[in-house]
Amino acid sequence: MRVIFSFFIMVLFQSLLFSAVLEKKRILYIDSYHLNYGASEDIITTFINTLNKSKINYDLKIIRMDTKRNKSEAFKQNAAIKAKKVIEIYKPDLVIAAEDNASKYLIVPYYKNSKVPFLFIGVNESVKEYGFPYENVTGQVEVTLIKPLISLLKQYSKGSRIAYLNDNTLTSKKTSLSFEKKLGVKIQKHFINSKQEWKDAFLELQETSDILLLGLNTFSNTKKNKDIGAFVLKNTKIITASWDKGNIEISLIVYSKNPKEYGEWAGKQAIKILNGKKLSLIKISENKKGKVYINARIMKKLKILFPFEILDNSIIIK
Numbered sequence: 479m480r481v482i483f484s485f486f487i488m489v490l491f492q493s494l495l496f497s498a499v500l501e502k503k504r505i506l507y508i509d510s511y512h513l514n515y516g517a518s519e520d521i522i523t524t525f526i527n528t529l530n531k532s533k534i535n536y537d538l539k540i541i542r543m544d545t546k547r548n549k550s551e552a553f554k555q556n557a558a559i560k561a562k563k564v565i566e567i568y569k570p571d572l573v574i575a576a577e578d579n580a581s582k583y584l585i586v587p588y589y590k591n592s593k594v595p596f597l598f599i600g601v602n603e604s605v606k607e608y609g610f611p612y613e614n615v616t617g618q619v620e621v622t623l624i625k626p627l628i629s630l631l632k633q634y635s636k637g638s639r640i641a642y643l644n645d646n647t648l649t650s651k652k653t654s655l656s657f658e659k660k661l662g663v664k665i666q667k668h669f670i671n672s673k674q675e676w677k678d679a680f681l682e683l684q685e686t687s688d689i690l691l692l693g694l695n696t697f698s699n700t701k702k703n704k705d706i707g708a709f710v711l712k713n714t715k716i717i718t719a720s721w722d723k724g725n726i727e728i729s730l731i732v733y734s735k736n737p738k739e740y741g742e743w744a745g746k747q748a749i750k751i752l753n754g755k756k757l758s759l760i761k762i763s764e765n766k767k768g769k770v771y772i773n774a775r776i777m778k779k780l781k782i783l784f785p786f787e788i789l790d791n792s793i794i795i796k
Contacts (some may be wrong), residue, residue, distance in 0.1 A: 502737050503536045503752045505529075506570035508561050508584065509707060510577035510600075511546040511633035516694060516724060517737035519672055521576065521599070524738040528745025534752055539568055545579040547696075549647065558583035572751055574744055575617075576600045578649050581608050585615060595757045597747055599740040602649050620735065621764045622721040624657050627733045628689065634782050635717050637688035643664035643679050644693030653693065665691075673697040677709060684715040692729055694722040714779055723771060726795050730780060732771040739767045771795055 507525070522540065529536060541564055543557040547620055561584050565573065575581055577600040585596055591613045598610070598617030605611075605619055632638060641659065642651035646669040654667045666687055668679040676697040683690050693700070700707045710718075710728040720726075721733040747760055770792040772784065784792075 501535060503534060503572070504568060505536050505538045505568045505572050505574065505748065505752075506565060506568055507538060507541045507574045507647060508539045508576065508580045509519070509540065510575075510579035512542055512544045515546055516722070518576070520737050521744075523742040523747075524741030525574070525708040525745045526741075528742050529537060529633075530747045534749055536752070539564070543579060543583075545583075546647065550657070553670065554579055554583045558588070562588050565579070570594070572597065572748055574599065574748065575726055576740075578602055578652065581605075581610075585612075589614065595750070597744055597749060597757075599744050602653050604652075605762065611756060611758075616747075616757055616760045616762055619764045620740065622653065622657070622735065623768060624660055624691075625734055626719070627719060627721070627731075628661060630788075631689050631717050631719055631731070634784075638663075639687045640689045640691065641664070641668070641683045641687035642691045642693070642716060643668045643670070643683060645669065645695035645697060646671050647695075650693055650695075657691065670695075670697060673703055673706075680710070681713060688716055690716055690718045691726050692718055692720045694720070694724045698728060699729040700722065711775055711779060717780065717782075718776065723769075724773045726773055729771075730773055730776045730782070732773075734769050734771060735765055736767040736769065739765050769793060 501777055507522065509522070515597070526538065528703065541561060543561060544555055553665070565666045573594060574598045574664065575585055575596050575598045581598050581601055585598070588594065594614060596615045598615065598696050600620050601617065602620050603622070626638065640661070640663060642665050644652045644654070650669055655666060658665050666683065670676045670679055692787045696702065698706050707727045718729045720729040720732045721735060723732060726732045750760070751757055770788070772794050774794050774796045777783070
């Protein structure tokens, strides 16, 4: 009798354990880029940490489309098809779609108003071209606070000609067009495909513009290209600015967005959705947090001295 009872208890325990596993909420995180690109890992880590502060019992699967290093349309479309297959097999309760390409190549063609719920983050400047929100799609738009940055820099620049230098990608082109719209002026735009192209464009723009906006990319990344920092310091003649902390070595000033904000926002919304909140009740939002970084070496090279109230509220890079 005791043996039968013990066997019954064991079977019951295993059944409850199996049920608990089944009750885990399945979350699929789709990163448009590759492992360790830019702030991607900060966003993912913050997302996970936010989830872990809740009582959500979840299973997280992360896949990367790798569409930053692979720019062809065929590759991007195929990466979306692979992600779609993962969705069909994994059957997630919620999908997080990070950066533009996950929205453009996966959500728009395959999941408009479907039963699969999506939260997007890192979509740059606007979602107008994607038609968001859908019944099953909402998220946070990544915006650059460009107007106050340019207003500040015009006080110290020699003129009002603005240029934009970044890699030849969808995000870069979309961002530059958004800047033009927000500022109401035409911008000189250079989209490059190599480090040498970046250097050549940087030198050219020292002569043809007064304010140079620098996007973060592989070719000018000072961690991967040790010569870029010295090259910029030697050849800088005009004000340079960025919105990405990764560019502080090559920019006079960076008005940086805080990527952890995206992960935290996605985590908080995911908790609400997995606890039963209708996705359609979550309005599309924009990031709001930021920090100012000033490069003291470039500031000295350009003989610019920002007022105390700006310096006192900035992080100075020496």
